[in-house]
Amino acid sequence: MSFLSRLRRPGTRKAGAVALTVAAAALFAACGGNHPDSIFHQRTDFNRDVDFLFRILIIAGTAVFIFVEAILIWTLIRFRARPGQPEPEHVHGNTTLEIAWTVIPLLILIVIGVPTVRTIVKTQAAARSDALQVEVVGHQWWWEFDYPDQKIDTANELYIPTGRPVYLTLCAAGFGYGAGPPSEPGPPAPNACQTGPPDGFPPAGIGASVIHSFWVPALAGTQDVVPGLTNHLTIQADEPGVYPGQCKEFCGYAHAEMKFKVVALSPADFEQWVAEQQAGAEAPTQTEAEKGFQVFQANLPAGGHCTDCHAIDGLETDQGQPILSNGAPNLTHFAGRSCFAGCSLANNDENLRRWLEDPSAVKYGSFMPDYGLSPEQIDQLIAFLNTLE
Numbered sequence: 001m002s003f004l005s006r007l008r009r010p011g012t013r014k015a016g017a018v019a020l021t022v023a024a025a026a027l028f029a030a031c032g033g034n035h036p037d038s039i040f041h042q043r044t045d046f047n048r049d050v051d052f053l054f055r056i057l058i059i060a061g062t063a064v065f066i067f068v069e070a071i072l073i074w075t076l077i078r079f080r081a082r083p084g085q086p087e088p089e090h091v092h093g094n095t096t097l098e099i100a101w102t103v104i105p106l107l108i109l110i111v112i113g114v115p116t117v118r119t120i121v122k123t124q125a126a127a128r129s130d131a132l133q134v135e136v137v138g139h140q141w142w143w144e145f146d147y148p149d150q151k152i153d154t155a156n157e158l159y160i161p162t163g164r165p166v167y168l169t170l171c172a173a174g175f176g177y178g179a180g181p182p183s184e185p186g187p188p189a190p191n192a193c194q195t196g197p198p199d200g201f202p203p204a205g206i207g208a209s210v211i212h213s214f215w216v217p218a219l220a221g222t223q224d225v226v227p228g229l230t231n232h233l234t235i236q237a238d239e240p241g242v243y244p245g246q247c248k249e250f251c252g253y254a255h256a257e258m259k260f261k262v263v264a265l266s267p268a269d270f271e272q273w274v275a276e277q278q279a280g281a282e283a284p285t286q287t288e289a290e291k292g293f294q295v296f297q298a299n300l301p302a303g304g305h306c307t308d309c310h311a312i313d314g315l316e317t318d319q320g321q322p323i324l325s326n327g328a329p330n331l332t333h334f335a336g337r338s339c340f341a342g343c344s345l346a347n348n349d350e351n352l353r354r355w356l357e358d359p360s361a362v363k364y365g366s367f368m369p370d371y372g373l374s375p376e377q378i379d380q381l382i383a384f385l386n387t388l389e
């Protein structure tokens, strides 16, 4: 039975149609649904531009594919070998055809190339002068967000106003970067990002300085975060909302847990957030939280202090020392964040308890050690952290 007559058999056609329908359904099911971090939502100019290029490529690619396959299949059938057929005539060269298959691909490449280059230039352009400046520091394994003009230093949640470009300066932090412990300030960081505001200290080294990649699929493409290099990315959100982000470059054990959120607020709400963040923390007044603040500065059972790494602006230790950031997230407004530990955990008492019992058991590879805290100390610390609104 020939290939064609086999195709004409009704059973085969029905099975083929079913298979095709199932495959198409599977394909398009993946595109639908409510995926918050899809690049296809067209929420920003960036995504609209990229989506436009994607469509040109898909349409042009599909047209070329159908055209080439149609000619190929037609040729295979029309010119297939038949019994007793003489050897076909050999031909060489056809100027018209050769010009055609040079000019047509050239036109297709121009149609794809011109908007592509234009989009690249547009997305790589320096930020508008009214852009909000944010320094993004990739740590192992969490994101630090510093607002140099607002003097805000926060972690894992990047707050931005809607309708205004946000110019990100991206750096990687790790060993060898930034200052030593606050008692002995070192040289400034060799890259442009300075954690610093409001304490003025550059990022200190916890974790190795490795390559990360910053990605908020719903708002923008990716930008690598490379040790010793300063990269930039402009993002903008048109609508208020929470847009999930993720480190997209393998950077060690907890790479998959190196998440973050972009929280877009209306300009008025954003200004309110800024004002709240600029306020320092207030000393706890309630007994359990006061005890927690004591634990926070105490020499912990396994040796070391919370204050060795974590900053809390506005508070001082009992010795009158400011509590400065030294490589770990600034906790000044910790209770106001919805997530912690590289946004791998929702910020609630239960997760905090699991985290403080043994950080690495929750987020493998975490540089926060297991300090051997007693259950009582953990409860006190949680009470204290909950006051840091």
Ligand code: CUA
Pocket: 138, 139, 141, 211, 212, 213, 247, 248, 249, 250, 251, 252, 254, 255, 256, 258
């Ligand atoms: Cu940082 Cu992957």
